[in-house]
Amino acid sequence: MAVTLKEVAERAGVSRSAVSRTFTDGASVSDKMRRKVEKAARELGYSPNALASSLTTGRTKLIGLVSNNFHNPIFLEVFDLFTRGLQERGLRPLLVNLTDETDPENSVRMLRQYSVDGVVVASSTLPPGFAKAFRDAGVPVVHSFGRYSSAPQVHVVGIDNVECGRMAAQALIARGYTHVAFMGGPEDATSTQDRFAGFKSEMVKHPDIQASHSFAEAYSFEAGRKEMLRLIDANPAQAYFCGDDVLSIGALSAIEDSKLRVPEDIGIIGLNDMEMARWENIGLTTIHQPIRQIVTSSIELMVAMLNEPDRYPEARIFPCSVVERGTLRPAP
Amino acid sequence: MAVTLKEVAERAGVSRSAVSRTFTDGASVSDKMRRKVEKAARELGYSPNALASSLTTGRTKLIGLVSNNFHNPIFLEVFDLFTRGLQERGLRPLLVNLTDETDPENSVRMLRQYSVDGVVVASSTLPPGFAKAFRDAGVPVVHSFGRYSSAPQVHVVGIDNVECGRMAAQALIARGYTHVAFMGGPEDATSTQDRFAGFKSEMVKHPDIQASHSFAEAYSFEAGRKEMLRLIDANPAQAYFCGDDVLSIGALSAIEDSKLRVPEDIGIIGLNDMEMARWENIGLTTIHQPIRQIVTSSIELMVAMLNEPDRYPEARIFPCSVVERGTLRPAP
DNA sequence: CGTCATTTTGCAACCGGTTGCAAAATGACG
């Protein structure tokens, strides 16, 4: 069906190598040859088969984009940024949905079958075992939104979740709340653990402030709502640091339904600053995570690894900051 | 780096064909041979190179998943369903972001370079020229959420947008509104045109009801909000059929900010019934689009086309229905 | 055990490209 190199070579009356060379940059071809080949290629509607060439070059320009967050709106932004960024660099994202996958080996096998040049793990909840399994299989890996560690085993690009937890705690303290709480995402996610650790570390410095915590089942609206309804039924705190924005919005919905006011009765601070947090009917006070920068940096790091596979692992951490909207009362 | 067929063959002491046959189902291999090969493969950690095999079989199992809707939360659900559905059938989605692309030829070239077996266009706003360009290039195409036409040129799976416009109009009429309006998405999207056509066709039957219309710039929160603020400033209708849910939510935000009440002052009915419409702090009355069924059917159709490329084009249309929540006043 | 049909196996060519090497062409210079 498709036009091949051979046909172009025949039409142009040159060797197959010559055609191949005109389409690989950096190769030696005379202007005259190039013109002849390009003419024939144009007439035939030829475009080179990237997969066939990958067999000899060992490069497919395919990047596995692996995630398990298909119910958190921030990931639509993340996918948008990744796909555009990769495309701009001539790379192609193979999207892999790991929602129901528990065994890293399956994913490794699948990605190896497609000879991806690298894997971007875009998730804050996927067990670190996945990123490591890819690395162990010899595939360049960048774990975006992964856990920062002083001894990173794979490249990590993201934020310092511990520091964010601390910032959230400080924001609540600065506003004079005396009973605060952490309402986290799933307890087994490293992001949840780290945010909680930071939150706690700040709270122990303020024994006068009552602090408690609990966890929602997922980073989702429903989970946030359900957990907040439960908390309201018990003895709610004055203000909550919610694990992320979508959880916060679920919590806001629960508070509203319970005829309580935000921020008067209950204050909320989220994390991510996804587009929706800016929506005027939500107006969530939250911690801004610079996702655009994280994605750009992840892609740059991936490109660097493609050229230098044994690069020493690094962690790229981007600072976050509180963005003030309407769900936390002003400082006294 | 990776283990190849040849190494497995050597270790097992058999021919390369034998190894190949054990890994292609339907091929003739004795039990004894199979055991020998599988043992060697296991020991070496071999998994076949899908891309190399695609060279001779002509099948890559790669499906281009093409979209330009990365700012409409419903598409996160769509991507989730597509990736999982394709994966279950052993197909791999190559995600293509066409947000900034205007020339179908570029996309055709790119997808041909990667020898995708088929293309799913998942968009209600992408110009139909894209789907046609893929088809003309000889690639099986399914246009999900595309325009229904009595003479479809490519396979279409979706809803009857004209009928939906009619349903929305009927819903507004049934509630006794006397001044209603259509607030559409971008005017050049076929979905907008069709929804508007259906809305109008119903309205001409009711000359006593005042009907007007306008268009937002995109199917996005910001666009919906902006357009509704403009309308409120002019002479707003009693109720609006908004082009889709995200537009509706933008409109709701504008109404709220203007200290008007929903549904008392202004009623809203959307279209899609995305997860967010169900969120209790939104509670949008809307028209349910069965996206799960649409995606499943799109995938089934794609699989069918892979086996029978010259299949006669068909349109698969799924019925929609109004789901009652809180943004339209009850019928009198 | 021999005959014959059936199943299994290996050979060799092929899929659509790339690339090292040697030969051919080009061009600079006296």
Added chain:
DNA sequence: CGTCATTTTGCAACCGGTTGCAAAATGACG
């Protein structure tokens, strides 16, 4: 124009698989 360095070109082997065909192996049956 001849010489020699440099650039361009084609040949042939290769990347990691698949597959038609013929030969070899198996097994049913008398």
